[in-house]
Amino acid sequence: MPRWWRRTKVGARRANLYFWLEIAAAVALLGMLTSSYLILTGAEDTRRMLPSVPAAAMLVGTLIPAMMMLVLFGRRLAIRRAGGTTARLHVNMVFFFSLVAAIPTLLVAVFASFLFQSGVEFSSQTRGILENANELARGYYEQNQVSLASNTTAMAGDIRDFLQRYSLYNPDFPAEYYGQVAQRELNHSAILQEGPGGSLGIAAIADPEEGDLIKRATAQALPALKTGKGVIVSVRKDRVDAVAAIDLRAGIYLYNARDSDMLALSQWERARSVLQDYDVLQQRWRARQVQFNVALFAVALALVGLAVWLALRFADRQVKPLA
Numbered sequence: 001m002p003r004w005w006r007r008t009k010v011g012a013r014r015a016n017l018y019f020w021l022e023i024a025a026a027v028a029l030l031g032m033l034t035s036s037y038l039i040l041t042g043a044e045d046t047r048r049m050l051p052s053v054p055a056a057a058m059l060v061g062t063l064i065p066a067m068m069m070l071v072l073f074g075r076r077l078a079i080r081r082a083g084g085t086t087a088r089l090h091v092n093m094v095f096f097f098s099l100v101a102a103i104p105t106l107l108v109a110v111f112a113s114f115l116f117q118s119g120v121e122f123s124s125q126t127r128g129i130l131e132n133a134n135e136l137a138r139g140y141y142e143q144n145q146v147s148l149a150s151n152t153t154a155m156a157g158d159i160r161d162f163l164q165r166y167s168l169y170n171p172d173f174p175a176e177y178y179g180q181v182a183q184r185e186l187n188h189s190a191i192l193q194e195g196p197g198g199s200l201g202i203a204a205i206a207d208p209e210e211g212d213l214i215k216r217a218t219a220q221a222l223p224a225l226k227t228g229k230g231v232i233v234s235v236r237k238d239r240v241d242a243v244a245a246i247d248l249r250a251g252i253y254l255y256n257a258r259d260s261d262m263l264a265l266s267q268w269e270r271a272r273s274v275l276q277d278y279d280v281l282q283q284r285w286r287a288r289q290v291q292f293n294v295a296l297f298a299v300a301l302a303l304v305g306l307a308v309w310l311a312l313r314f315a316d317r318q319v320k321p322l323a
Contacts, residue, residue, distance in 0.1 A: 022072045028065035036062060040290065056113045059293050063106055066297070067304050071098040074308035078315065093315035094308055101307030109296045116292050144258065145240050149231045151184040152242040152256045156231075159191070159254060160246050168193075168203050181206050187259045188239070190214045194222075194251030203252070214255050218243050225253070 036058045071094070078090035162176055168191070181189045190205040192215065200215045221232035221243035231244040241257035 018072060018075065022069065025065040025068040025072065029062065029069065032058070032062040032065065055289060055293060056110055059113050059296060060106070060110055063109060063297060063300055066301055067098075067102045067106070070301060070304050070308060071095065071102070074098060074311065077308075078312060089318070090312070090315045093318075094311045097307045097311030097314070098304060102304050105300045105303045109300045113293060113296060116289075145233050145235065148240055148242045148256060148258055149233050151186070152244045152254060153231050155180050155184060155256065156244040156246045156254045163247065163252070174204070177204050178206070184256070185258070186256050188214070188241070188255075188257035190218075190255045191246070192218050192253045192255060194253070200253075214257075217241050217257075218253055218255050222253070 039054070039058065074094040075091055078094045158180060159177065162173065166173065177189075177191070186206070188207050188210050190210070191203045192200045193203050195201055200218055202211055202214070205211060205214070217234065221234070224232050225243065225245050225248070231242050233240065233242045239257045239259050241255065243256075244254050246252040246254050
């Protein structure tokens with residue numbers, strides 16, 4: 001044995017190197033467990049899975065100090081069981097069996113972690129595509145509401161200008177009104193006037209069969225209009241309606257509506273449902289990801305612990321005849 005190696009071993013014994021290695025392994029294990037917990041609970045979006053590389057790095061970073069602690073604990077047991085006479089043989093056996101078990105186990109655990117997580121990992125690009133589809137469907141649906149609100153505001157202004165010069169009973173008013181309805185592609189429209197006691201009467205209407213429904217929708221919008229809001233948009237199952245004031249003092253209001261695009265609505269609801277299902281699925285796989293890594297960690301430590309126990313048993317059987 002070279003002299004420098006003997007001096008190194010003597011210095012290690014004097015400095016109690018293995019004791020400090022045990023402390024360092026315990027501190028490293030505690031630090032890795034704490035950091036892993038903080039990473040898992042402190043993520044911006046706890047529903048998303050961890051990427052494969054950080055997940056595998058946490059597993060390896062936790063396994064190495066844990067295995068080191070097991071091997072060093074086995075060394076202590078070997079020294080105690082040997083009684084000092086054959087401690088070197090016991091220690092060598094423990095180290096040999098531990099390395100034979102630990103290195104392949106660590107490699108297999110890392111490979112299995114990568115393989116599992118790569119198979120179930122959902123990329124951010126996939127979520128981005130789903131979010132874009134949801135935004136497009138919602139944007140198309142909301143654009144109809146914005147368009148109806150702007151058309152209703154503009155139409156109320158045009159009718160207001162007309163009424164400043166003429167009255168509702170002017171012979172030119174029907175042409176002006178129905179021309180506005182056709183120009184703005186409205187499915188339903190009416191002009192209502194509030195009478196004594198708050199009752200609403202219809203002064204002009206594009207579809208007489210809708211009178212009762214239009215009165216109810218306008219009555220619901222009146223409190224907000226009287227507080228100063230320009231237009232009130234409501235979304236119903238089969239239509240989107242808007243109510244604006246033509247002359248708030250005189251109590252004249254304009255009701256406009258367009259039939260809902262059921263295809264666009266169903267596409268938006270479907271895109272939103274798919275995105276929600278995707279989030280639920282990711283959250284489940286995140287839990288499975290943590291469970292799988294914990295299982296790999298436990299199995300790897302169990303294999304190393306079994307190797308240490310077998311090494312001690314094997315060393316005892318070899319030492320007894322020699323002793």
